[in-house]
Amino acid sequence: MGVDVATVTDEVEQEVSTGSLPVWDQVERLAQEAHARSHLHDEGVVADYIPVLAQADPSLFGVCVAEASGPVHAVGDAAVEFSVQSISKAFVYALVCEEHGHEVVRDRVGVNNTGLSFNSVIAVELNDGHPMNPMVNAGALATTALVPGASFAEKWEHVRTGLSRFAGRQLELDGVVYRSESATNTRNKAIARLLQSYGRIELDPLEVVDVYTRQCALRVSARDLAVMGATLADGGVNPVTGERVVSGQVCRDTLAVLAATGMYERSGEWLFEIGLPAKSGVSGGIVAVAPGKGAIGTFSPPLDPAGNSVRGRLATAYLSRALGLNVFASSAQPSAQRGADEAGRGA
DSSP, X not given: OOSOHHHHHTTSOOOOOOOOOOOHHHHHHHHHHHHHHHHTOOOSBOOOXXXXXXXSOTTOOEEEEEETTSOEEEEESTTOOEEOGGGHHHHHHHHHHHHHOHHHHHHHXXXXXXXXXXXXXXXXXXXXXXXXXXXXXXXXXXXXXXXXXXXXXXXXXXXXXXXXXXXXXXXXXOHHHHHHHXXXXXXXXXXXXXXHHTXXXXXXXXXXXXXXXXXXXXXXXXXXXXXXXXXXXXXXXOTTTOOBOSXXXXXXXXHHHHHHHTTGGGXXXXXXXXXXXXXXXXXXXXXXXXXXXXXXXXXXXOBOTTSOBXXXXXXXXXXXXXXXXXXXXXXXXXXXXXXXXXXXXXX
16 A cells, blocks of 8 residues: 555644635625525425425525634525534544544544445445445444443533534534434444444444434534534634634544545535535535635535535535635746746746
């Protein structure tokens, strides 16, 4: 496999290079434009494989941009609460990385895309029981099993309080969603038992599934998602509360995993078109993060065939381009600056 990159770079002082967002009024205007443009689309269908989610109002649509420097721009139904679902995977992963460190979590959970569906059993078998990454259900269950706590009640509280610190407010469990998911999550129970058989989960697999189901049923809003994402964008410091939630390295690791696997088998397409680490949830939420700049949170229940919110994807794509958020975008250096740089290097 060659030399481990981490062993070569451990002693190098990390430098970061990020740009800045436009002025407040411009961000506000563009957030409103993203909402207005995307609101015109009524494609997609509301998820129904979790019965209670089928009751969601398809007309709801909220957009929020949270800047790493603190300002928050909320438009439409950005305060409406919904269950966080799979988006929780990203933030629980960050909490576990903070607790156990880069190497342990990478080796135990993995960072590579499976190329298969988020709830694939075959992916586990094909990889000798390795869950591969924390954004698919197998990896998320392995990650939740690593949450600190002497009991499962303590593990659940660690998750709830940790995600609340990301959001900057106390998040609460949606009991209706939790009970609905608990009655239909037989596939997750099967995956957890399979991981146990491979030694990837050493605890009671059904209790692990219960904690995971609870974390997915936490209530958030598009504003919460934007603030949570902006905490990852701000090196682990919540830009609204000023509290450090996780380290800068944990943010880097989490965003790298999101870029590679956050949108499942469509992650490559998402990066190609939008260029931001992101995570979606079946209830219609999306969070997308621009390191050093901020994050976008959206909510709209109708989903495309890939399971992503139709309006949320459109709004995020618009804001990525309009605000200059695409992490792969660049522009040529001005000729005068280029000449000065070459002179400084002795060219």
